[in-house]
Amino acid sequence: MKRIKSSIQILLAAATLLVAGQAFASEGVDLPYRFKPDPDNQASVQRGARNFMNYCSACHSMRNLRYNRLGQDLGIPDDMLKADLMFTSDKISDHIISAMPGDEADAWFGKAPPDLTVESRYRGPDWIYNYLLTFYVDPKRPLGTNNIVLPNASMPDVLWELQGLQVLKESAAEGEDKEAEHGEPQFELATKGKLSPEEYKQFVADTTNFMVYAGEPGRAHRLAVGKKVLLFLLVFTVLAYLMKREWWKDVH
Numbered sequence: 001m002k003r004i005k006s007s008i009q010i011l012l013a014a015a016t017l018l019v020a021g022q023a024f025a026s027e028g029v030d031l032p033y034r035f036k037p038d039p040d041n042q043a044s045v046q047r048g049a050r051n052f053m054n055y056c057s058a059c060h061s062m063r064n065l066r067y068n069r070l071g072q073d074l075g076i077p078d079d080m081l082k083a084d085l086m087f088t089s090d091k092i093s094d095h096i097i098s099a100m101p102g103d104e105a106d107a108w109f110g111k112a113p114p115d116l117t118v119e120s121r122y123r124g125p126d127w128i129y130n131y132l133l134t135f136y137v138d139p140k141r142p143l144g145t146n147n148i149v150l151p152n153a154s155m156p157d158v159l160w161e162l163q164g165l166q167v168l169k170e171s172a173a174e175g176e177d178k179e180a181e182h183g184e185p186q187f188e189l190a191t192k193g194k195l196s197p198e199e200y201k202q203f204v205a206d207t208t209n210f211m212v213y214a215g216e217p218g219r220a221h222r223l224a225v226g227k228k229v230l231l232f233l234l235v236f237t238v239l240a241y242l243m244k245r246e247w248w249k250d251v252h
């Protein structure tokens, strides 16, 4: 009886944790855009690395990732790595550290840009994807822009030249709800960007895929080893079964 009671307690505790975890994950605003991360798409992750180094690494570091690890994992030769991706240092064994001094960043933005190595595990890929898609013009903010998923973000809309400048549609700006019926925010492109909306979404998807890779660089290796281990266990089970039959054959 005691045992049953404690099993029920354990089950209840597990259920509570699960519910609490989900509540935490969905904390804050709904995410208007859907995104399915694909860190196994090497071409996309490579493009994302280039995007990150060009548009983000001036402010954000990835302290737990080294350039040469990145090069090895993504199949980028050292000379290309140096020429195309390394702007803040020239030793390929260096960690990815932004050029921005912390104190000054505090003064400029009111908040230092956080390290982004494990951001994809902290916020989740779909949060990042939505964050980069939902900057909009807001004259009430010091930098003139705001963000749907991180309200009053102190990060400038650094990709505006690519995306263009979007404003919330009148109806959405007046009402509390900034989302249209089908879930996507009611934005209007006030100034066109260098990329079309589709191209910009691809740019953001690539950047997010790169950040998912950075959150767990060993993922591809883990999956490959995992498959081999499973295959081994399968073969071993068959062999063990055959051996067992052979050994017990005379006993029965």
Ligand code: HEC
Binding pocket: 051, 052, 055, 056, 057, 058, 059, 060, 109, 111, 112, 113, 114, 116, 119, 123, 128, 131, 132, 150, 152, 153, 154, 155, 156, 158, 159, 207
């Ligand atoms: C000019 C400096 C600057 C650049 C360039 C920049 N950021 Fe930021 N970023 C910031 C600051 C400052 C914050 C802190 C915002 C806040 O919390 O209000 C931030 C916050 C973020 C966050 C949210 C962190 C969190 O969980 O709260 C993400 C994600 C992010 N940046 C991604 C990017 C990406 C991707 C790029 C490149 C496309 C980029 N940033 C370029 C300054 C910058």
